[in-house]
Amino acid sequence: xxxxxxxxxxxxxxxxxxxxxxxxxxxxxxxxxxxxxxxxxxxxxxxxxxxxxxxxxxxxxxxxxxxxxxxxxxxxxxxxxxxxxxxxxxxxxxxxxxxxxxxxxxxxxxxxxxxxxxxxxxxxxxxxxxxxxxxxxxxxxxxxxxxxxxxxxxxxxxxxxxxxxxxxxxxxxxxxxxxxxxxxxxxxxxxxxxxxxxxxxxxxxxxxxxxxxxxxxxxxxxxxxxxxxxxxxxxxxxxxxxxxxxxxxxxxxxxxxxxxxxxxxxxxxxxxxxxxxxxxxxxxxxxxxxxxxxxxxxxxxxxxxxxxxxxxxxxxxxxxxxxxxxxxxxxxxxxxxxxxxxxxxxxxxxxxxxxxxxxxxxxxxxxxxxxxxxxxxxxxxxxxxx
Numbered sequence: 257x258x259x260x261x262x263x264x265x266x267x268x269x270x271x272x273x274x275x276x277x278x279x280x281x282x283x284x285x286x287x288x289x290x291x292x293x294x295x296x297x298x299x300x301x302x303x304x305x306x307x308x309x310x311x312x313x314x315x316x317x318x319x320x321x322x323x324x325x326x327x328x329x330x331x332x333x334x335x336x337x338x339x340x341x342x343x344x345x346x347x348x349x350x351x352x353x354x355x356x357x358x359x360x361x362x363x364x365x366x367x368x369x370x371x372x373x374x375x376x377x378x379x380x381x382x383x384x385x386x387x388x389x390x391x392x393x394x395x396x397x398x399x400x401x402x403x404x405x406x407x408x409x410x411x412x413x414x415x416x417x418x419x420x421x422x423x424x425x426x427x428x429x430x431x432x433x434x435x436x437x438x439x440x441x442x443x444x445x446x447x448x449x450x451x452x453x454x455x456x457x458x459x460x461x462x463x464x465x466x467x468x469x470x471x472x473x474x475x476x477x478x479x480x481x482x483x484x485x486x487x488x489x490x491x492x493x494x495x496x497x498x499x500x501x502x503x504x505x506x507x508x509x510x511x512x513x514x515x516x517x518x519x520x521x522x523x524x525x526x527x528x529x530x531x532x533x534x535x536x537x538x539x540x541x542x543x544x545x546x547x548x549x550x551x552x553x554x555x556x557x558x559x560x561x562x563x564x565x566x567x568x569x570x571x572x573x574x575x576x577x578x579x580x581x582x583x584x585x586x587x588x589x590x591x592x593x594x595x596x597x598x599x600x601x602x603x604x605x606x607x608x609x610x611x612x613x614x615x616x617x618x619x620x621x622x623x624x625x626x627x628x629x630x631x632x633x634x635x636x637x638x639x640x641x642x
Contacts, residue, residue, distance in 0.1 A: 298631040302624040310560040318468030322460030354432040379408040465542035474533040512536040564613040584624040599635040
């Protein structure tokens with residue numbers, strides 16, 4: 257009897273051990289399968305919803321360029337004797353910039369002046385012959401000398417015009433002078449050389465000011481109320497210096513090459529396909545101290561009036577029936593919490609380069625919304641957080 261009772265007790269103990277091992281195996285297998293399943297879920301990156309307003313920021317840099325420049329050259333093509341200015345010099349109207357070797361022109365003027373004097377002497381000789389012929393009563397000779405005198409007068413008149421032209425050309429061309437007050441932006445002339453087909457001097461007209469330009473998002477300009485004629489503060493100087501502030505005026509806004517907006521990243525393989533319209537913003541500045549070539553910068557910020565839930569623009573998607581986002585819903589389970597995707601329709605009111613203000617009755621502050629996913633998503637999908 258005792259032997260049979262011992263065998264029965266041993267058999268029951270073995271059954272309990274086997275049952276315990278089976279249940280433990282089931283639990284381990286369930287946990288392992290859940291872990292494997294979780295590893296196959298789409299991986300998503302999220303951010304928290306924040307309530308507030310947007311800050312619109314316009315930033316741009318450029319280099320000041322003159323609005324009006326004039327290229328100066330000597331049409332005579334004479335050899336340069338001396339260059340009297342250098343790039344960056346501020347000059348006054350009429351100031352000499354380059355002087356030229358005008359010896360050949362001066363000699364030509366002297367020769368033509370001598371020729372004029374010779375013609376005048378010949379006219380005097382003809383006048384003397386006219387007096388003698390008149391005294392002698394030789395009418396035929398009087399008529400001949402009269403014609404010669406008229407010819408000499410015509411020759412003298414022509415020669416006087418030639419001398420005057422040479423004198424004026426010499427005065428105009430022996431020096432190159434500034435046509436207006438301005439700044440020398442380029443010097444191509446050098447002493448001892450002749451012009452090589454390019455302007456010897458390029459001068460900027462200071463009175464007409466300078467401008468710079470940069471590209472900006474068209475929607476941002478609209479949000480900031482920037483149009484032609486808008487006054488805007490411009491900083492001048494290098495990045496490592498305290499900028500010197502002057503007032504600028506928006507001259508015009510012209511269409512610029514659009515930038516492709518990035519993919520939202522929520523649906524794998526999504527190309528984005530959207531483009532952000534851009535404008536080339538041209539800003540004019542004036543000041544007696546400006547020379548051109550200075551680095552100019554603009555930074556303008558403005559907070560939006562509209563408030564709402566602020567999210568990254570990459571999180572907002574567009575379909576035919578409107579805009580929506582994906583948010584995370586956490587559900588408690590026996591083996592741990594799971595994260596489920598919920599599609600939430602939204603109304604967007606304002607956006608900047610990186611954020612969008614949205615309105616929705618299904619959102620609360622601190623809700624997690626999906627920015628990117630490793631796979632395409634649909635409503636009610638389970639996901640794992642990155």
